[in-house]
Amino acid sequence: MNGMLLVAGREIRTQVRTKGFFVGLAVTVVLIVGITLAPKLFGGPDSYTIGLVNSQELAVHGGGDTEIEWRTFSDEATARRAVLDGDVDAAMIGGTAGIRVLSDGEIDSELGLMLQAAHREAQIQAAGVRTTPLSMESIGADTRYEETRSQMAFMLVLILFMLVVGTPMMVAMGVVEEKGSRIVEILFTSVRPWQLLGGKVLGLGVVGLINLVVVLAAGLGAAFASGLAVDFPPGMAGIVAGIVVWFVLGYAFFAAVAAALASLVSRQEEVGNVLTPMTMTMFASYGVAFFAAKEPTSLVATIASYVPPFSSMVMPVRATAAATPAWEILLSGALMVVAVAAMVLFAGRVYERAVLRTGARVRLREVVGSR
Structure with a gap:
């Protein structure tokens, strides 16, 4: 031995x-x-910054730990400059025809989906329609x-x-x-x-x-x-x-x-x-x-x-x-x-x-x- x-x-x-x-x-x-680290580095941002002009904050619900920061601008020109400079990821511009979302290039897919869902929810609530969330319950194996x-x-x-x-x-x-x-x-x-x-x-x-x-x-x-x-x-x-x-x-x-x-x-x-x-x-x-x-x-x-x-x-x-x-x-x-x-x-x-x-x-x- x-x-x-x-x-x-x-x-x-x-x-x-x-x-x-x-x-x-x-x-x-x-x-x-x-x-x-690849999923963390290339999985998209965990937070977004959105500018507001003549618009109100939306109840945006992101997935996981996604956070939304709101910034208010006095006019559209200022908001446009902030978008192009990269200070905000997008800007919501309110008007008589509705709300427009400005972005530098194509908007991030995750952010776009969240804003669309939040805007739809805000319109439903403004119409006086009461909605209740779906209750999800798994009865099979735990897939978390x-x-x-x-x-x-x-x-x-x-x-x-x-x-x-x-x-x-x-x-x-x-x-x-x-x-x-x-x-x-x-x-x-x-x-x-x-x-x-x-x-x-x-x-x-x-x-x-x-x-x-x-x-x-x-x-x-x-x-x-x-x-x-x-x-x-x-x-x-x-x-x-x-x-x-x-x-x-x-x-x-x-x-x-x-x-x-x-x-x-x-x-x-x-x-x-x-x-x-x-x-x-x-x-x-x-x-x-x-x-x-x-x-x-x-x-x-x-x-x-x-x-x-x-x-x-x-x-x-x-x-x-x-x-x-x-x-x-x-x-x-x-x-x-x-x-x-x-x-x-x-x-x-x-x-x-x-x-x-x-x-x-x-x-x-x-x-x-x-x-």
């Missing part, structure tokens, strides 16, 4: 000391923060957080794809580098094969976990700073914890596969070809997870969330996009744990028997069938 921890420590120190680690992490953080859950799920797909795909690749490249340079032969004099393999997987897993935690913290921090966190669904702590657990399971499975397949070759140029089955599985998992972010209750998403290794990406996305019963998550997790244990044992056997065989590519069936 001490040997495995020593190898893990070496892998962690080697990775976190490189410029590439910090540059890659910084780029990912900027990307996630940008995606998080549906849009937020969907947006979070799409972001999660991107995060898991970058980390679950990228980190096992590092394991594969490390295995081939040690085998091709024959350093592995020297290392085996100090540690056992399972300790070297386990330490490499553990160490690079910690590096991937650091990336995940930093990215999640950056995304959540941006959401709280921008006020978007008020739309978070209940149980966010459980969702975040689940993401971390599913990343660990997915990484462990694919890292074991990467190590086993990479031990079959001795040159870096051959890594891409030998890892083709794994990369195809990863991309298929990504595709299903992307679909699950949009249709979390579909039959495809439900079935895939139970099938390892697809479940490592699909289930956390599905549980984020829609409320999922705890027993389904636990069952999926148990199946994934079994799959990880089986793959780790299989990968350890392949690695131990193939990593010392340099030269031509080793066939997997030869390694598995040998004693």
Whole structure:
């Protein structure tokens, strides 16, 4: 065990000391923060300023936290100048023919709809007609957080794809580098094969976990700073914890596969070809997870969330996009744990028997069938 921890420590120190680690992490953080803030930055203004000339304020009801500020002008010319200078978003000009709304270019669609509705309501009340608001009552599932859950799920797909795909690749490249340079032969004099393999997987897993935690913290921090966190669904702590657990399971499975397949070759140029089955599985998992972010209750998403290794990406996305019963998550997790244990044992056997065989590519069936 001490040997495995020593190898893990070496892998962690080697990775976190490189410029590439910090540059890659910084780029990912900027990307996630940008995606998080995009709805706030490009979703239109939260407040409008409207000028008044010979007109009264309207009872405008905006969506969400939209606020209306009113400014009174003495004449139309002054109001026109204020609109063109950008001091007000629009100006309401009263007259015998009714009220005209002036704007610099096409009026903001949201503001136009609010003014039309408020003006209509004012006319109805002036005619002495009493109106009562509609009482909205949902008798189905709670859909208040549906849009937020969907947006979070799409972001999660991107995060898991970058980390679950990228980190096992590092394991594969490390295995081939040690085998091709024959350093592995020297290392085996100090540690056992399972300790070297386990330490490499553990160490690079910690590096991937650091990336995940930093990215999640950056995304959540941006959401709280921008006020978007008020739309978070209940149980966010459980969702975040689940993401971390599913990343660990997915990484462990694919890292074991990467190590086993990479031990079959001795040159870096051959890594891409030998890892083709794994990369195809990863991309298929990504595709299903992307679909699950949009249709979390579909039959495809439900079935895939139970099938390892697809479940490592699909289930956390599905549980984020829609409320999922705890027993389904636990069952999926148990199946994934079994799959990880089986793959780790299989990968350890392949690695131990193939990593010392340099030269031509080793066939997997030869390694598995040998004693």
